[in-house]
Amino acid sequence: MADENLSGEAVEGTPETTDEPSLFGSLLAPRYLVGLLGVVLFAVLPFVGVSTTQLLVLIGALYFGLFAMSWDTVSGYTGEISFGHAIFFAVGGYTSALLNLGHGVTPTLSIPAGVVIAAVAGVLIGVPALRLRGPYLSLVTLVAPLILLQVFIVYGGIFGGELGLSSPASLVTADEFELVVVANYYIALGLFLAVMLGLLLLMRSGLGSVLTAIREDEDAVAAAGLDVAKFKVFAFVLSAAVGGLAGAMFVHTPVGSPQPSQLLGLIVSIEVLIAAILGGMGTIVGAGLGGVFFYFTNDLLNQQDATIPLVDVGINEASLLLFALLAMVIVYFLPQGIFPWAIRTGRRGLRRARGGETVATDGGRDADGAATTDDTTNPIEQTAERYRRALDALNDRFDGGDDE
Amino acid sequence: MVDVANIVINGVVISSLYALVAIGFTMIFGVGGTINLAHGAVITIGAFAAYYVTTAGFGIWAGVLAAIAVPALFSVLLYKGFAERRSDNIIVVMILTLLASIVVEEVVRIVEGSQPRAIPALVSGNTEILGNAVQNNLLVAVALSWVLIAGLFAFINYSKTGKAILATSMSPRGAALVGIESGRINLYTWAIAGVLAGLAGLFLGSYQTANWAMGREPLILSFSIVVLGGLGSIRGSLVAAYVIGFLEVITTSAIDPRLSGLAGLVILVLVLLVRPEGLFGRELAEA
Numbered sequence: 001m002a003d004e005n006l007s008g009e010a011v012e013g014t015p016e017t018t019d020e021p022s023l024f025g026s027l028l029a030p031r032y033l034v035g036l037l038g039v040v041l042f043a044v045l046p047f048v049g050v051s052t053t054q055l056l057v058l059i060g061a062l063y064f065g066l067f068a069m070s071w072d073t074v075s076g077y078t079g080e081i082s083f084g085h086a087i088f089f090a091v092g093g094y095t096s097a098l099l100n101l102g103h104g105v106t107p108t109l110s111i112p113a114g115v116v117i118a119a120v121a122g123v124l125i126g127v128p129a130l131r132l133r134g135p136y137l138s139l140v141t142l143v144a145p146l147i148l149l150q151v152f153i154v155y156g157g158i159f160g161g162e163l164g165l166s167s168p169a170s171l172v173t174a175d176e177f178e179l180v181v182v183a184n185y186y187i188a189l190g191l192f193l194a195v196m197l198g199l200l201l202l203m204r205s206g207l208g209s210v211l212t213a214i215r216e217d218e219d220a221v222a223a224a225g226l227d228v229a230k231f232k233v234f235a236f237v238l239s240a241a242v243g244g245l246a247g248a249m250f251v252h253t254p255v256g257s258p259q260p261s262q263l264l265g266l267i268v269s270i271e272v273l274i275a276a277i278l279g280g281m282g283t284i285v286g287a288g289l290g291g292v293f294f295y296f297t298n299d300l301l302n303q304q305d306a307t308i309p310l311v312d313v314g315i316n317e318a319s320l321l322l323f324a325l326l327a328m329v330i331v332y333f334l335p336q337g338i339f340p341w342a343i344r345t346g347r348r349g350l351r352r353a354r355g356g357e358t359v360a361t362d363g364g365r366d367a368d369g370a371a372t373t374d375d376t377t378n379p380i381e382q383t384a385e386r387y388r389r390a391l392d393a394l395n396d397r398f399d400g401g402d403d404e
Numbered sequence: 405m406v407d408v409a410n411i412v413i414n415g416v417v418i419s420s421l422y423a424l425v426a427i428g429f430t431m432i433f434g435v436g437g438t439i440n441l442a443h444g445a446v447i448t449i450g451a452f453a454a455y456y457v458t459t460a461g462f463g464i465w466a467g468v469l470a471a472i473a474v475p476a477l478f479s480v481l482l483y484k485g486f487a488e489r490r491s492d493n494i495i496v497v498m499i500l501t502l503l504a505s506i507v508v509e510e511v512v513r514i515v516e517g518s519q520p521r522a523i524p525a526l527v528s529g530n531t532e533i534l535g536n537a538v539q540n541n542l543l544v545a546v547a548l549s550w551v552l553i554a555g556l557f558a559f560i561n562y563s564k565t566g567k568a569i570l571a572t573s574m575s576p577r578g579a580a581l582v583g584i585e586s587g588r589i590n591l592y593t594w595a596i597a598g599v600l601a602g603l604a605g606l607f608l609g610s611y612q613t614a615n616w617a618m619g620r621e622p623l624i625l626s627f628s629i630v631v632l633g634g635l636g637s638i639r640g641s642l643v644a645a646y647v648i649g650f651l652e653v654i655t656t657s658a659i660d661p662r663l664s665g666l667a668g669l670v671i672l673v674l675v676l677l678v679r680p681e682g683l684f685g686r687e688l689a690e691a
Contacts (some may be wrong), residue, residue: 270506380496
């Protein structure tokens with residue numbers, strides 16, 4: 001329910017009894033102002049002396065943020081942790097690239113085709129979700145991209161094996177490379193914001209509530225007469241389509257190309273998972289920002305020429321090591337992620353700045369926000385609980401079977 | 405013509421090593437409910453501990469001791485540092501162990517580079533079996549694997565501590581009620597798993613080679629093995645290790661080397677879809 005907390009709505013109180021603030025009023029809440037400021041900041045970046053190379057990195061980062069949001073759609077909300085989300089990026093990216101390279105289809109048509117095929121892959125991965133829960137489904141998601149990679153290697157003639165395919169046609173063509181980069185940057189930013197907004201609206205709607213409820217207690221949702229399987233498959237398909245879109249767009253940018261190392265490798269799935277959890281699982285915004293931050297920081301570390309003192313190892317060589325260590329510290333101390341923590345800290349800071357008054361900007365509805373965000377309501381805890389239940393259920397079945 | 409004898413020999417060797425890895429993995433899961441994604445890194449640590457000790461001139465038997473002690477210590481540290489403190493949260497432990505394995509891999513890659521390293525054999529010479537010359541070192545590996553596994557069965561079923569491990573895996577609450585400290589039991593389990601994986605790493609390093617990513621394939625095959633055998637079942641893992649090991653050797657040597665790893669993965673998906681509880685279910689209770 002962390003997303004509900006972040007949206008400032010009362011968690012335990014019934015929403016009907018509190019006054020709904022006007023839309024305008026809630027848009028003026030500090031977190032939205034900060035968000036708006038962030039959007040403006042991203043929008044003006046090309047005009048404030050950011051170099052073309054840095055813009056290229058940001059394009060990659062924005063698409064990586066899209067990957068992370070697509071992961072969050074299924075894993076953060078339904079609690080089915082996907083360890084192999086790269087399969088959807090790869091299906092989207094490779095479909096679009098193959099159509100473009102082999103059949104001369106323009107990117108404007110091949111990208112939607114990539115999205116459709118990725119959605120089909122989402123159905124294929126989502127269907128086991130009808131039978132499997134918790135860690136077992138996670139293992140299926142872990143294995144699926146590994147199998148796809150083997151297929152790519154065996155049919156190297158078509159899929160280019162471990163080296164991948166050559167870059168397909170660019171989405172934007174212009175005489176000046178700088179112009180291409182700037183155009184790509186705005187396309188990436190626009191897509192990032194549009195998907196973020198779309199997913200946020202969807203997750204704040206009834207659908208989001210059902211998915212969150214599945215994460216909390218799947219059996220209760222089924223008992224309420226809702227078809228859990230249908231919702232889970234839908235979440236997978238939605239997530240796969242978004243991931244496929246990101247992958248398909250990404251291969252047509254100057255930074256991305258259809259290679260396993262960029263789209264399909266085990267490390268891609270793991271990086272997406274780490275990024276989304278660092279940012280904040282089950283929040284969409286947190287996952288998206290986590291993705292941008294991860295890609296950007298990783299690249300920044302890769303660019304450093306300096307060496308780490310004492311051990312005499314280049315920072316660029318140790319970038320993944322440094323990131324893993326950083327992620328470890330954050331996951332250990334802030335299992336809910338940075339974004340929810342920042343919002344809460346900011347909110348508490350604001351209250352203190354106003355002289356300890358308990359009425360917050362949005363009509364006092366989150367006066368006890370800090371109290372309601374204890375660890376038992378965070379998505380990771382709930383997912384862990386789901387896993388435990390799935391294992392216990394299996395255990396019980398066997399204990400029962402042995403008695404007979 | 406496919407060399408059957410060669411397939412049998414390679415299958416037995418590789419399966420007996422996978423069994424060591426998978427049994428530790430399944431025990432940690434059965435007792436503590438933790439999926440330890442750093443189990444592959446334990447293999448790497450075992451191999452490189454042996455490599456460093458032997459290249460420092462202490463001889464291979466000191467290397468064997470290192471391949472037992474260092475991975476066990478690392479495994480215990482993983483438990484103390486992550487699994488115990490975050491025992492209420494499986495996902496966080498999974499992610500922390502995943503990050504720990506990335507850290508180990510990266511440290512080895514940075515220090516050693518990606519060049520494969522050879523670990524010297526424990527014993528020299530060859531023995532002729534079925535018309536093939538087999539390194540004595542591999543025979544030692546297979547024999548040691550069986551001795552260790554038989555010893556583990558005896559320990560679990562007949563010693564007091566072993567029975568406590570069994571009891572904890574059957575019902576942590578019940579075990580706690582009769583005065584078994586689950587923390588200590590978990591610690592033993594992680595240490596045992598560390599020793600088994602470390603020794604597997606030592607022999608994988610001398611049979612194939614040791615490199616920074618050497619733990620990945622055994623870990624992923626361990627998933628297949630453990631799921632096929634049934635999560636938490638030692639006996640299931642032992643049987644499944646041989647099934648998966650032989651499938652792996654048959655597909656790579658008789659069909660196509662590029663299919664490496666694929667057989668295990670396909671089996672994993674099929675088992676999960678058809679019979680998620682595996683061959684032997686979750687019956688560490690009757691190991």
